[in-house]
Amino acid sequence: MSNDIKNTDKQDFSPIVRAIGSDLEQTQVRVITSANADMLFHYWKVGHFILYLQKKEGWGSKVIDNLSKAIRSQYADKKGYSTRNLIYMCQFAKAYPMEVLIEMGKIEELLNSPSVDNVLQLTNELNQFTQQPVALIQNSDNQGDIITQQPVAQLREVSETLSAIYHSDISQLEEVFKQSAIVRTNWASHVILLNSKLPLGECYWYITQAVANGWSRNVLQMQIETNLFARQITARKVSNFSVRLPKPQSDLANYLMKDPYIFDMMGQTDKMAERDVERQLVSHITKYLLEMGSGFAFVAQQKHFEVGDSDFYADLILYNIQLHAYVVIELKATPFKPEYMGQLNFYINVVDDTLGGEHDNKTIGLLLCNGGDKVVAQYALSGYDQPIGVSDYQLSKAIPDNLKSALPTVEEVEEELNKFVDQE
Template identity: 90%
Template sequence: MSKDKIHKADKQDLSLVVRAIGTDLEHTQVRMITSANADMLFHYWKVGHFILYLQKKEGWGSKVIDNLSKAIRSQYPDKKGYSTRNLIYMCQFAKAYSMEVLTEMGKVEELLNSPSVDNVLQLTNELNQFTQEPLAQIQATDIQGNIITQQPIAQLGEISEMLSAIYHSNISKIEDIFKQSAIVRTNWASHVILLNSKLPLGERFWYITQAVTNGWSSNVLQMQIETNLFARQITAKKVSNFSVRLPKPQSDLANYLMKDPYIFDMMGQTDKMAERDVERQLVSHITKYLLEMGSGFAFVAQQKHFEVGDSDFYADLILYNIQLHAYVVIELKATPFKPEYMGQFNFYINVVDDALRGEHNNNTIGLLLCNGGDKVVAQYALSGYDQPIGVSDYQLSKAIPENLKSALPTVEEVEEELSKIVDKNI
């Protein structure tokens, strides 16, 4: 082998090693951040329990939180996060997630392994039963002694011992249960938003899992709560024929991912926007659009041209969903639903299914978005059509923040799925 070839091979090996080290470093940094977040949340949880204990001893009218905040900030002026307001949140955090609640969360979380509306409703109903006040569960223990006569800072060192006595278990077991729960997978800012929301435990837990799955920032989480995503995705009476046109579990997943209504962020919107205007806005703000569509959606085309016979046709929007392994055709109507919309839409789904779907893709799904309409009429109109179709309302708003982040599919994930299509030139 020539020296040039050896040198080239060495450079390639070096490049591979550098890339491997970089990838491992990135993964290590993520694990370090995740671990640090779990440690911080566990500390806040312990402090919250400590406050509950002191309040029970001194009465709810005491100024335990104010005194504790002043003492910590006085002795540790460089430590942030111990304001009276944040200590109150720590107290609420501990009350909201007792050991009993954390244990139950671990039991029901497996229901989300196969996401469906029925599974989520079962999960939320089971968790909503935990309405008892955690403070009442804290029994008098042999810690009582002279704990109140000590300075609050000195008492902080005894939080672990106190928790062990309260839950009749060693602190390492308590920590394991806490850090294996879903609540450590999101940050403190998101927990504060959830505590302020006053949502029941089951819905709060669902929002936590969604924030983790979709990579929501705290701003996006706030927006999803304000637009009542749980009601729009889980409890809404959806109109579709998925259950009869798609096999399980794809039908369950399609129904789970569907929302009603969809809420799209529009810049410079007017009361009467034509379909093309709405499309143009959605495509120009595609990240926000995909965020509202939900997990696993990727943009494929707008006004996709298809030549059928001697005629030209244009599909409004085409997406691809990695979880469903299927193309999704979106048709937008700026008017309320009309039964006559179904024939044309079914035709477009047939064309896209025939032109784009490869052997590794599931049946193409249609989603007709209308600006209002009668749900009963829409459900009747679906009968007789072979393609899987859902019909939803959509609303236009400016609710979505500019600085959002979401776990949209990566370019590599999209390319991997699309590479399986038989005819890439269509």
């Protein structure tokens, strides 16, 4: 056997295989994403068509029911045309008319640099578009047979009707629709948002968060039920980030902070000791990081530090990729006390000196207490130079087991940090 053949046999194809596999995965994601966008656009068109005929013909709930039966009779293998889903399609079209989709495209750049102020501006602008409830629940029995004769023939007019409504070519409407944020999540999540009755701006924010964090529909439902928007955006947060961190890091740190945090516990949640809470948080770290937010990775629990002749143990240490900083968390099972600040400030200094690298930003401290006076906490912050935030936390059993979240792995953290080294 020649040396050339031997060398060929020993060639390492793993890099090529990885490259091909990576491209395949990206292609599959694009195919799924494209299919999702096509389906949502179809539902949006059908919703508009029904709304148009409802206004023109005076349709009521019985007509919608008959339309559902007619479509399913003609296309028995097609799913998704129940009376309930047709009503959701109408609500979907009503919630996101073309002018709203265009406005979303204009203001989306505000989220490129996320901050509380940017999100509030975004939501306020979108909330100016008034949303009227879909009038599909009125009875119109005398119109009951209007759709049963030629439903499929009438549905072929969807695109033409939509073009007439917006005085635009259907291809242009499709382009605007598929470039909007609403195609980035699935129909099941849209149904949850439609049922939530949230203002348009908040719905848009939840869509962006679901996409950024890889939330399943169950996690989205939980975040809405626990009022994440209020806890992260409109809450009165206590921190000194604006004076202890440079922009835009201070804006991002304040944006990522919540008040209160809601941690999922297994078993009893009343009067749990600090160590019990901490142990459960680490045991169910995926759920814990889900509540912490985007970009957090677990580093250590009860991290040991030897300082001088004494031993110290920090409760929890995380790393945030977006902030490029360690985050030290102290957990207290009691209401806030000013003396808690000194301990956390000490750990921030130690982490900065022992863990922080050349390319890390300033370590941030987060004090989580079970209640307390925020006015006292704000006064207590004034005496510390390190960036510290203070939040309440609550214990619940709200987070579903079958969650999916785009949490960073240790490898992703290392890869992000290596980017700085490579740039040197």
